[in-house]
Amino acid sequence: MKLGLDVGGTKTDAVAVDADGTIAGRIRIPTGWGADAVITTILDAITALRQEASFEESAIESVGVGIPGLVDAHAGRVLHAVNLGVESLDLVDAARRVIDVPFAVENDVKAAALGAGALRGDARSMAYLNLGTGVAAGIVVDGKLWRGSRGIAGEVGHISVDPNGRVCGCGQRGCVETFCGGGAVARAWGRPGALPILDIFDAAEQGDVEAVALRQGIARGAAAAVRILVLSADVETVVFGGGLTSLGDRLRDDIVAELRQEAETSAFMRSLRLDERIELLPAGSPAAALGAALVGAAHREQGAMING
Amino acid sequence: MKLGLDVGGTKTDAVAVDADGTIAGRIRIPTGWGADAVITTILDAITALRQEASFEESAIESVGVGIPGLVDAHAGRVLHAVNLGVESLDLVDAARRVIDVPFAVENDVKAAALGAGALRGDARSMAYLNLGTGVAAGIVVDGKLWRGSRGIAGEVGHISVDPNGRVCGCGQRGCVETFCGGGAVARAWGRPGALPILDIFDAAEQGDVEAVALRQGIARGAAAAVRILVLSADVETVVFGGGLTSLGDRLRDDIVAELRQEAETSAFMRSLRLDERIELLPAGSPAAALGAALVGAAHREQGAMING
Structure with missing residues (x-):
């Protein structure tokens, strides 16, 4: 065994x-x-x-x-x-x-990342993007982990995508993780509750302005991470995992909508069809x-x- | 031959x-x-x-x-x-x-990228970042080009790092290329002259406010590209080439200063010592x-x- x-x-x-x-x-x-x-x-x-x-x-x-x-x-x-x-x-x-x-x-x-590749039966070129307390990716190429020179390949959570964004736990501003990391988003929300991200999704549907902004930020951060992974390491597929993926289709639909909206203005981004190249690990x-x-x-x- | x-x-x-x-x-x-x-x-x-x-x-x-x-x-x-x-x-x-x-x-x-690796005698893990009319990188690992799944690995010029930035030729907003691509920066400058980037560097030294902002943007965009290449593909070294590198140490010093300033607030970024990991191809x-x-x-x- x-x-x-x-x-x-x-x-x-x-x-x-x-x-x-x-x-x-x-x-x-x-x-x-x-x-x-x-x-x-x-x-x-x-x-x-x-x-x-x-x-x-x-x-x-x-x-x-x-x-x-x-x-x-x-x-x-x-x-x-x-x-x-x-x-x-x-x-x-x-x-x-x-x-x-x-x-x-x-x-x-x-x-x-290795396990996600094995489960989907194709690990030729993929990233596993973990949306948990923090945000990080593992890159798998030809069934093997792509480690990079210092073992930090896939640390996309700490790439800044907004110079005016919130301060990240790492000290930078506007990191991907400040948008879609469960810890950072829960801190920004600041209200009590055992499942803050679920609360944000629910409150956003009831029109809570702050919740709408945070929920949109989650999709934006996740979409930014997808673009970074595809345009730098050129992975074919991005598989999402981690605690936030327990939101299932609600999260997936948000990210797909964000990727499509951003591609509307750009023939180059449209040609990449990123919205068709993301997958969510099933719950459990x-x-x-x-x-x-x-x-x-x-x-x-x-x-x-x-x-x- | x-x-x-x-x-x-x-x-x-x-x-x-x-x-x-x-x-x-x-x-x-x-x-x-x-x-x-x-x-x-x-x-x-x-x-x-x-x-x-x-x-x-x-x-x-x-x-x-x-x-x-x-x-x-x-x-x-x-x-x-x-x-x-x-x-x-x-x-x-x-x-x-x-x-x-x-x-x-x-x-x-x-x-x-392959040539830069051969010239420096070490192509184990590097990116060649071209700052020309446009911005793109080639990634070389173990002496071979890293192509990715669709041949777009290293297309970091079209990753957005500022949602409020200028509109890019690709249709997105705030792409790395809008900050440090020779074409985009010359268009933003908009003044006549055969060597607009050189003009911007000179005018910035004389205190021209617009030139100072554009010059700072060049360093910011280049530094963002370095962070993206290291945190996603985890290359050991980033070698700069392309037309803008004819500015030599003036460009290099700006990028080093930007990398150091951004690392000041972040122990994580400091630990990466990015300022020590960039090189410029010599003129010619x-x-x-x-x-x-x-x-x-x-x-x-x-x-x-x-x-x-």
Whole structure:
């Protein structure tokens, strides 16, 4: 079994993938806070997966972990995973002290990009654009992650598209993330509620002026990210994932309308047909956990090549 | 000899590269207007190169042509080369009717990107950003052009970075090209003069308010393009070329200052040290013609592999 774990800020989604590439089991458990609790969560998820899909520890071929933070994949280390309360964690070392199987770790968006490509059956040229608390993309070409020279390829959330826009958490002004990042938009909204983005969509439909502007901004930011990804890296398809995609067609229709409206004035943009080249992951998609399993399996194969 | 021709709007720059990769000869002639005249220019340039470097037609191994337009490299066809008065031209077919050697054609910016990589001796991860009449980049990874899925990778000139900016020739508003494209900036300046960008730089130093704003815009647009190329495709280095780089250090200092100022507010941007990762091609660099020669040689090798 190849295991894949997507360790998120609130829950951890985990799958066991069998030799045919089929998901043989899937579990979800709450994620603990802080470095020790994250390791415990990972080990608990593996135990839960074993129970769910009935396999022994000896049947585990590899474990891949996707995690929201700066990842040094080579060292198996995670840095600045602020949503998990982790400043620095030697994740692979710590996990292997308990279960001695091949572990690998990857940034969660990059892992999800691989998984999204596998699920759609075509990963020749695509970006996975995550609209979650923050905004970032993973670029997949010929089935492989495009890392770039320093591992920051796809960091489109921090490209400024409006010099007069709101100040971003990164310190710049008008970043893509200030428009369509769940955290930034919720802060700009500022009203109480467990699901602020959903509240904004609902309030916008009732004509709340502030909500209309924020909702429009979400579509604008997402459309800007699509244009940036296509005009710079020239990906064929942009697949949206992350928390905001739970809005489904309401979000999709907004982004499509925005892409069409912006293309109206430009024959060049019309020729790119961007509105036909976006996809949303369905709610509950296992893309991120599946992608983590692919990361783990690929890491194990590379290790096997190097060691033997 | 491997020949490389950079067919520009006013002049054609051509080099002959010998078996050692050394430039054995270089000539420059005016470019003719319209499809027939462009073919004549290409043939004349080859004749002039033969005289300059003293070699027979039979010594020509390959000819590569870089040209400003939409290029179908496979068909050897050029479309919409508006600065040359060419709407559509089967360049390779037409040229081979006169000289039967392997011809290849490529978009001039993409060819120049390859040449810039060869000249700097490191083409592992770079973008060549052309600030000419228009703005576009060529991305080179591991010594090869990164084409993307539809051949538009690097078209950063038409990414909007200001929703309230000037209308671009492409129909959008606030595109990178409206800030730092020679054509757009000269139109915004609107005053007579053969070298409007030079005039703007000079007038800005004398305190002309309009010139100061346009000059600042050039640096802003160029800096935005650098950030886009690094944060999306994650290239290690951005090499500037094109007509505006004849301004040399005056342009470079402006862009460096802009990158530093924008990084002041953002620890994330500071960590990228973009100001240390830009380079300007020196005046008179043969990068574009040399790159065209590389395109021709690579095309010939591929043909040899396919044909056996």
